[in-house]
Amino acid sequence: MLIGAGVVWTIVLGVAVYATRVKTDAHEEHVGKRLIFWGGVVFPVVVLAALLVYGLRLMPELRQPGEGLRIDVAGEQFWWRVRYRPQNGPEVVTANEIRMPVGERVEFALTSPHVIHAFWIPTLGGKVDMIPGRENRLVLEAEKPGTYRGVCAEFCGASHALMAFDVVVMEKPAFDAWLAAQAAPLPTATGDLARGRDLFLQNGCGACHAVAGIEARGEVGPNLSRFGARKTLGAGALPNTAENVVRFIAETDKVKPRVTMPSYPALPRDDLTAIAAYLGSLK
Amino acid sequence: MIASTRANLITLVTAPTVWALHFLVSYTAAAGYCAKTMADARVMTGAAWPDITIARLVILVATVVAVAIIALCTRQAWGHWRSGDVDPPFDEPSFEGRQGFLGFATLLLCGLSVVGVIFVALPAVFIGDCR
């Protein structure tokens, strides 16, 4: 593509130099006519037709079904609800982070419950809108393991700019092991962590957040079952450290304007730390 | 199409109008058909993607009709252009001059329109479902 652009650019500039420097007097009329017909009509039509056909042929490929793994991603305000649907094995629900195996065509099913978002992982492919009432498909294949950044690419409200996610591309065996481990039960919290868990439940966090194995089944906010393994907090808003989690809970609205989650400024510092420690232990 | 023994503004705009109508038909055929079938077979259920052969056939027919009309238009414009014995730049204030000018401009618009129609139709050749 770049080479083609280079060729066209060179031809155009070559002609310009020729016209202004080399041959400054007029062409004969029939030569000029022929130049206009071939250079100004036939050449662009042929080049554009070839580019169009080339581009159109690539399009179905991008939309072919994936090779097994399907990931449903819903754009929420202002985070990402993620559901892995492996061909064999249980579904896994997470949020704000996507893991995928390298060298495999992974199919994304993109939806949104309320406003339009756009799902974009610039390193891996073009953006696709998430439109309420529709399901858009996108197939991506990562060529190199690593961590990439994805963003919401369609303005969706006050915290649109704080709506990102990490994409972790893993070798296939590591990915399979990771996915299987997600379905395994979490260890029971003990000691200080148990206090954090109880505070989490007492303060009603479970009404909006689900954590596997305890009485927290809310679906309004991100699933926190493996929250401790996420690199970022609040859909890329902050690095995921205990300190930031405390801050996020105490002054949610300052960290991320207009999110559905209420701030908890009245919670004692001690309790916040315990909750943050508990959430950080969920891996 | 407006057949006319004389070139006028209506024969001039015939080809671009056909192009516009072809675009309209192709767009509504694909969008309407996909919206309907996708609503019927919500893909969430894992069902196959509805195929759009019907919409593609509609586009095919529309394309054949459009190209045929533009071809007739071209032949007529050619006649108008060649009717008088005048050459570009067609700036004499005479009937032949006007006919030559209008005929030639129509001819060029016919060329543009036929390319437009084909470019509009090409996606239907390569894309076979509603994804």
Ligand SMILES: [Cu+2]
């Ligand atoms: Cu968004």
